Structure formats: C-alpha cells, structure tokens
Amino acid sequence: MTRSDKIALSRLLGSSPSPRASTDELQGLLLQVVFALLMVFMIAYFMFVVKTEKEQQEQVMQLNRQKLTLALDKVVDERCILYGLNALMTQGVDGKRSFDASEHVQNGQLTFTPAVKKAFSLGSRAAATDYADQNALQTNFMNEAISIAGIEREAFSDEEVAWFNEEVASRVELLRLDVRGVQRAIAARLQQQWIKNPATLSSMKMAGQDDVAAFAAELESELKRKSLELISKETAAEMLP
Numbered sequence: 001m002t003r004s005d006k007i008a009l010s011r012l013l014g015s016s017p018s019p020r021a022s023t024d025e026l027q028g029l030l031l032q033v034v035f036a037l038l039m040v041f042m043i044a045y046f047m048f049v050v051k052t053e054k055e056q057q058e059q060v061m062q063l064n065r066q067k068l069t070l071a072l073d074k075v076v077d078e079r080c081i082l083y084g085l086n087a088l089m090t091q092g093v094d095g096k097r098s099f100d101a102s103e104h105v106q107n108g109q110l111t112f113t114p115a116v117k118k119a120f121s122l123g124s125r126a127a128a129t130d131y132a133d134q135n136a137l138q139t140n141f142m143n144e145a146i147s148i149a150g151i152e153r154e155a156f157s158d159e160e161v162a163w164f165n166e167e168v169a170s171r172v173e174l175l176r177l178d179v180r181g182v183q184r185a186i187a188a189r190l191q192q193q194w195i196k197n198p199a200t201l202s203s204m205k206m207a208g209q210d211d212v213a214a215f216a217a218e219l220e221s222e223l224k225r226k227s228l229e230l231i232s233k234e235t236a237a238e239m240l241p
Helices: 003-014 023-082 114-149 157-197 198-204 212-216 219-235
Strands: none
Touching: 023 114, 023 157, 114 157, 114 219, 157 219
C-alpha cells in the first residue's frame, strides 16, 4: 500500500493521516470497511430472499385458489345434473340460471315431459338425501374438489383453509337455493292457477268444509301445503326447507 493510499483511507475513515500509522493499523481499518460493506450486502440479500419467498408463496396460493375454484365449478355442475337442474333450468350467457314454471304447469296440473319428470323426481330425491346433512355434504364437496384439483390437503395454509371453507359453504347454499327455488316456483304456479280456476279445488276441500267459500278462509296456507304435497308426491321426495 502506497503512502497516498494510506492517507486517502485515513481521510475516508475520518482520522488524520499520521506518518507513524503502521501498515497493520491501516489494514485493520480496511478490514473493518470490508466487514461493513459485507454486512450491508448480506442484509440486502436477506431482504431480497425473504421478499422473493413471500412472492413465491403468494403465487402458489393464487394458483391453488384458481385450481380449487375450477374444481368447485365442476363439482357444482355434476350436482346440477344429479339434482335435475340442467333439465329444468336454462343458463344465460352471463352464467346465471333461470327457471320458467309455466312450461311445466297447465290448468292446475303438472305437465312434465317424461324426461323432465324423471330428472325432477330423481333430482328432488337426491337433493333431499344430500341436504338432510348439509355439513356432510360440504365435506363431500371439499374432498371431491381437492381430488379434482390434485392438491395435497397438507399443503394448505390457514388462510387457504379459511377461504376454501367459505367458498364451499357458499356453493352448497347457492345450490340448495336453486333446487328450492325450482320447487317453490312450481308450487307458486300451481297456486296461481288454482286461484284463477277454483273448479280445480273441488278434490282438495278441507275436512268439514263443503263449499269453496268456506275453504277460501284458509286458502293461502292450504294451497301452499297442497302444492308442495303434490310436488312431493310427484317426485317421491321431501321438499327442501
């Protein structure tokens, strides 16, 4: 190390150059500088690694959610077929399903085609069986979706578990509302036509009542009960609550 180097280093470290400064002392100072720079580099590298690992974890979590969402869509689609919804409902370009009860009720009577009647009957029974234990149904949804997505359950973080549980519960409830909505829409259509044509009520008089006027006093509740009873009889299944 030249004398000019020693002087420059001393000034950099905030000390006055001394002609008596030994080479060992200056090398010690140089070593401190190297250690300080190395420490700065190590801290920067550690922060970079931590940030990169966090970004990778977020990417994996996002990918898992996409896989599980698609898997849940498939599970719901399979249940729609099982519950007869595909035979009864139409799906718009926006993905929303709708149902027109007027196609299946005429003159106060159910007018299902054989194919629709079979789908509605078998679907109502399957839905009644599944929703008798909605917690068990949610568990089945989870297992099926995880299997389809090909993700190990142990790989889930606590945040992913919470998100997945909410998604499954939401899908199961929305599906129940679709099945219930179809059943209630048919029942409402029957009630409307019975009211418009009271002659269709002649075979449904309440015990102890001999005329439609007396029957009309309790018409609303009785019609609702009778319409659901007719659908339940037609499908051989309990209606969803």
